[in-house]
Amino acid sequence: MNPPVLLRRRFIPDETTVLADDKILALDNDLIITLWRTLKPRKDIAGGCSIYFLKKGFKVSRCLDANGVCVYTYCDIFECEYDGGSNTYSFNDLLIDVLVYPDGFVKVVDLGELSQALSLGLITVDMAKLALERADSLLDIIYGGRLAELTKYFQDGEQYG
Secondary structure, X not given: OOOOEEEEEEOOOOEXXXXXXXXXXXXXXXXXXXXXXXXXXXXXXXXXXXXXXXXOOEEEEEEEOOOOOEEEEEEEEEEEEEEOOOOEXXXXXXXXXXXXXXXXXXXEEOHHHHHHHHHOOXXXXXXXXXXXXXXXXXXXXXXXXXXXXXXXXXXXXXXXX
């Protein structure tokens, strides 16, 4: 069987991107682990490792600079659709993101985008509720001091793809 195709669908801006260069390290019914480089050059990060928690509906990424140092842990809230015929995972970005910096500072971002997407009819009320529920679950883990339960899959010294 061919390796799965990973797609990222964003609502703002409206775009779907094939994550063709992401290297899949592990895949099962609960998670997908990938190594990646940024799609466009950036000054702050060069690549990293991501863990898609398929049943929880969030992705936790260790974002590394060009020297392999962790800049922050970036958490995306998503909705996953799987097409078995084409072996394709489509990750609909539900807009809310959570950043956790090495010093423990937590920043929730893009709540305004969630509101905008809902107002413009780009997402449904049920999708917005799902995003908020998943973000709440993720924040419970982070604020409860249990982020290590999610990041235990990262390996020290890990480099991007």
